[in-house]
Amino acid sequence: MKKNKITFLILECIFLILTLFFAWKIFDRDVPEKRVAVILPESGDNRWNSLIKGMKQSAKINNLHMIICNTDEIENAEMEKEIIKEQKHNNIEAFIICPAPGSDTKDMLKKQCAKTPYTLIMEDVYSKEGGNSGNPVIGPDYYKIGSELGKQLGKKRQKIGVVANWKESKSDQDAIRGLKDSLKDTKSEIDWYCYRKKDQNIYEKVSKKDKVDAIVVLDPHALEELGEQSDEDSYQGADIYGIGSSVKAVVLLDNGNIQGLVVPDAYEIGYKSVGEMAQRLEHRFYRLKGHKTEIKVFDRDEFSLNDNLERFLYSYE
Numbered sequence: 001m002k003k004n005k006i007t008f009l010i011l012e013c014i015f016l017i018l019t020l021f022f023a024w025k026i027f028d029r030d031v032p033e034k035r036v037a038v039i040l041p042e043s044g045d046n047r048w049n050s051l052i053k054g055m056k057q058s059a060k061i062n063n064l065h066m067i068i069c070n071t072d073e074i075e076n077a078e079m080e081k082e083i084i085k086e087q088k089h090n091n092i093e094a095f096i097i098c099p100a101p102g103s104d105t106k107d108m109l110k111k112q113c114a115k116t117p118y119t120l121i122m123e124d125v126y127s128k129e130g131g132n133s134g135n136p137v138i139g140p141d142y143y144k145i146g147s148e149l150g151k152q153l154g155k156k157r158q159k160i161g162v163v164a165n166w167k168e169s170k171s172d173q174d175a176i177r178g179l180k181d182s183l184k185d186t187k188s189e190i191d192w193y194c195y196r197k198k199d200q201n202i203y204e205k206v207s208k209k210d211k212v213d214a215i216v217v218l219d220p221h222a223l224e225e226l227g228e229q230s231d232e233d234s235y236q237g238a239d240i241y242g243i244g245s246s247v248k249a250v251v252l253l254d255n256g257n258i259q260g261l262v263v264p265d266a267y268e269i270g271y272k273s274v275g276e277m278a279q280r281l282e283h284r285f286y287r288l289k290g291h292k293t294e295i296k297v298f299d300r301d302e303f304s305l306n307d308n309l310e311r312f313l314y315s316y317e
Contacts, residue, residue, distance in 0.1 A: 033065035034281050036274070037087040039097045041074040047220055047245045047266075051121075054270025055096075062278035067092070077104035084112045094118060094281060096273050099125045101166035106133050117280050119288050121273045122264075123171035130173075136288040138273045139171075140264040140295050146175035148297050149216050149241050150182025152260035157187035158213035161238070163194045163206060163226070165219040175218050175243075196222055203229045214259075217242030220249065227252035253300055265294040 038055065040048055052068060059066045069087060074080050080100040087095070095118035099105045106125040109118065122139045124132055153160065162179070164172040180190070191212050196202055202222045206215065215238045217223040223242035227249070230240055241260035244250065253261045272291050280286045 033063050034093045035065045035067060035091060036094045036096060036277055036281075037067045037069055037084075037090075037092045039069050039071065039074070039080065039083055039087075039095065041071060041098060041100075043068055043071045050245070051266040051270035054267040054272075055274045056270075058271045058274035058278070062274060064274060064278055064281070066274070074098075074100045076100055076102050077108040080105065081108050081112055084109075088112075088116065092116065094277050096121055096277060098122045099170075101126060101169045103128050103168060106135075109135070117277065117288065119273055119276055119290075121269055123169065123174075126166075126168045126170045126173070136276065136290040138269055138276065138291045139293060140269075141292050142171045142174035143178035143181075145243060145262050145264070145295055146178025146180075146218075147182040148178075148262050148295070149175075149243075149260065150179045152241050152297075152299060153183070153186070153188060153214055153216075155186050159191040159211070160188055161192050161194065161206070161209055161212040161215045162190055163196065163202065163215060163217045163219060163222050163242075165196050165222070167195045172218050179216060202226060206235060211236040212238050214239045214241060219243070220245045223258065224248050224252070227257040230257040250298070253298055253303055256300060259300040261298040263296045263298065265296070268293045 036059070038052075040051075055066055058064075067087070067090070069083055071083060074083070077100050080097070084095065084097075093116070095113060095116060097109070097118055098121050099109070103126055106127060109125065120135050120137045120139075123142065124135065124137045127133060160183075162176060164176070166172060183189070192209055194202075194206055194209060196205075196219055202225050206226060212235075215226070215235060217226060217240060220243055223240070223244050224246065226235075226240055230252075240258040242258065242262070244253075244258075244261045244263055245266055249258070249261055249263075252258050272293065276288055276291075280288050
């Protein structure tokens with residue numbers, strides 16, 4: 001009789017544990033996903049496809065609801081501020097932000113996101129004093145990108161033109177610094193800089209510049225536009241090197257329109273940024289961390305579309 005009572009109590013305990021477990025699973029599924037707003041310039045542009053894919057896959061694992069803000073070009077801190085204010089009214093719990101160019105962005109973010117966790121992606125905020133802002137940043141090392149582009153130019157004496165997107169951009173300034181440092185041991189020198197303006201025909205602007213031997217393009221959009229127009233007579237025979245983030249860029253490399261390409265791993269940026277924010281939202285006192293993400297370097301002389309496309313698409317998708 002005593003043995004039967006013990007068996008009965010054991011079974012009761014097992015049933016109680018199972019009941020509690022299934023109840024927890026039911027309520028766990030009902031926990032609403034936390035809402036994270038993502039602010040990217042020209043958010044519908046295909047250069048963000050890989051990054052957004054990484055974000056969505058990480059969000060699914062971490063039970064987060066991602067809101068990709070519908071934006072045009074974000075030219076300054078004031079434009080980005082309005083987007084942030086709009087999303088704060090939508091009960092957003094965190095932000096993942098590609099910072100606007102200009103020296104006002106740092107203080108704007110500090111003020112607007114004082115009570116809302118945020119992390120930066122792609123690049124740090126620009127500062128006239130230089131250096132890092134202290135914000136968590138998930139993105140590539142642009143100094144290294146500039147250095148790799150400089151290595152692709154080789155040791156021979158060349159005049160170089162540089163095409164960039166924004167003068168007050170941390171990524172462009174870091175890449176230029178890396179490029180300059182890599183050219184110190186060569187006889188090459190930078191002859192001119194060309195900063196793109198909104199709705200400007202970059203091909204026409206570059207074509208009017210003084211003759212150079214090579215053009216280094218730090219803006220993926222400009223690289224595609226210049227690459228499409230490139231032939232033996234374009235740009236007075238200058239070779240083109242640059243940062244790319246689309247399948248079109250790698251096809252231009254394979255066709256010989258451009259001679260060198262550096263590709264940031266956008267998927268990794270998206271995936272890690274959401275993972276970091278998930279940790280912060282799960283653990284209130286977790287301190288957000290920055291991460292330097294991978295880049296891939298392709299040289300036209302050693303490139304084969306058949307051999308390298310899978311490697312490129314791995315970073316792209």
